[in-house]
Amino acid sequence: MLNKILHTKKFKYGSAAATLTAIFIVIILLFNGIISALGTQFSLYTEISGEKYYNLGNTTKTLLSETDDEISIVFFAEKDLLIENGSMEMIVTLAEKYSTEFKNISVKYIDLVRNNKEARAIANLSTDGGTLHTTDVIIRSEKTGKVSKPLSGNSFFTVNDSNMILGFNGERRFTESILAVVNASDDKVAIITGHGETENLVNLSELLVGAGYDQTEQVKVDLSKNDIPENTKLVIINNPKLDFLGGKTTSGSGVNEIEKLNRYLKNYGNILVLLNNETGTLTNLSEFLNENGISYTSGYTVSDTAENSRYGSLGRAVHASFKQNTNNAVVERLSSKTDISSAHIVMNSTTPLKVDNEKAAAVLVSSPGAKVTNGTLPVNSGEQVLLAVSSKMNYVKNEEKWSNLFVSGSTDLVHADLNYSTKNADLLRNILSVAGTVDIVTGIETVPFADTNISGITTAQAMHITRITTLFPAVIILCVGAYVFIKRKRL
């Protein structure tokens, strides 16, 4: 009956036909609209790249399935504008994969330009403090209101020494940041001040935020006035230029900073001391380090011309590798957690360390071809210790309690220029992990970008390829066509 009606003249030609046509087009549009809207929800997008950039591994699924916190991944521009940039498109696509995979994770887009106040409020930034960019991403816990530091788009990619993008580490970045927001604790990191420790502080702070310590959990401590706060998991002494107060001061005030450090270590604390080849002779600090089996000589510099990298403006660079067969649990743990197969740990302007093997162990060493100089005068050569650790372990109520004193001969573990092109930042995070502070995510690797370069093609070969792909098929087809055409003419 319906068929009969539809085949009448009225529905084939005329206003009714035009209406039916319009209805048909609207139905098609609606159908496509529904499919587009449901696309993400029902996994209508399948990755067909060889590298599987958007694949969430078992580690991520296991770690994030344990949390029921409502998490928002927030971008600060409209989605259609973000995905015009290839890099941001990858980050957005991965974020939406998280949203598809985990019901408690959602993705939001807020226009930073039009809704600046709202965007800054969501990022827990005041209207006049802290920068936020349209290519930043934050992770926010809707349950606790905790917010990650703004993650820049660049931080989702790894680069090599030449600043060439090597791979995409979006999964690791997102998973770590989500865990950091969900597992945020009251633990603190104390950054010692009062001895000229002024360099790389901004970058150090950013690295700590990336490791899960927001600004309120990083405490600047002047030991001449204050004690190390409770719940401090790691004390960082970054490039001191003045000595620490030990015993009675010349003013007779009796403040003993070294004693505070000793007491902190005895209470199972962790200290990281960063020195370099410009660190002066700091008597009290040196004595403190010596008592723990580690020493340095002011003015000595390590160089290694065989393995120099091109960080010219930062001075002579040394590639560091982990000391093997130390039988030291801390060294073994750091070595297994820090993968230096794809990028190096690079240290510049490094002073060599001496280690008393009964009290301390070498963590990072130079190559055997390294040389030590004092100004221009050669001192010695051979493998040099670049990072050392002195660890003590005791059982307290049947629980292992560790204290660790790390001494680095270079301040480049916290240098901004080396964040993404080396493993320096990874090493710092792993030191924080050893200090028992951070759930370091392991088992999530950077997905490398495929090498698509074609090299070694000569001009003659390129011409040959052009002929094969351009001329031959076309000429053959034209010849066949000519043959058929002529044959038909004759017929």
Add this chain to the structure above:
Amino acid sequence: MFPVYKREMRAYFTSPIGYIFMAVLLALSGGIFSLVNVWLFKTTDTTFYFIAMLCMFTVLIPLLTMKLFSEERKAKTEQILLTSPISLFGIVFAKFAAAFTLFSATFIFSCSVNFLTLSQIAKKAPVFSQYAGNILGVILIGGAFIAVGIFMSSLTENQLISAVTTFCVILVMLLLRVLADYVGNTLLRSVVKWFSVLDRFAYFTGGILSIPAIIYFISLSGVFLFLTARVYEARRWN
């Protein structure tokens, strides 16, 4: 429907147009591939190649489709179509299928030659699944453009007008992405980008097989074929 399809296919191979189209498509495809991947960028990444081919379709597709219905109308042989026992949609679809077969077979052959070339000259051959995905996307977009060309051809008896209008419509469809950047209103911009062919093709070049995009391209073909059938229905009853 199949006899019409066979007739159209035979017409392509018994007249110069089919051979000329295939030769031009093969030459252009090979030339662009050589220029982009071998001479200029020296890369196995074929994103630029596929996008360049989509731009070439603004010129190629009208050449293929301009005569499909215009010629029938000019030669006054459309009466045979209008009085045929085969449904009008069947006839339209048969012509579309013949043009689509010629286009897609030629393009797939060219891409196969390019893929084999890349496999030989590069350290690492391109990922086949992603390459095939891109080919699928381009073929579906080509199919949609052919449907547009058929519709334009059905509106006029002048082949030149048919070709020019097809060119203009395809150009607008490709430029929607660029035009969207000039739209200030967020909602309107989203709508314009939703219709954009290149925005949807971007999934394929990014290594993602997008079912919504595939459905969109097929729907686009379907809509224009439907409109072509409606034009002839109206003409039949007029």
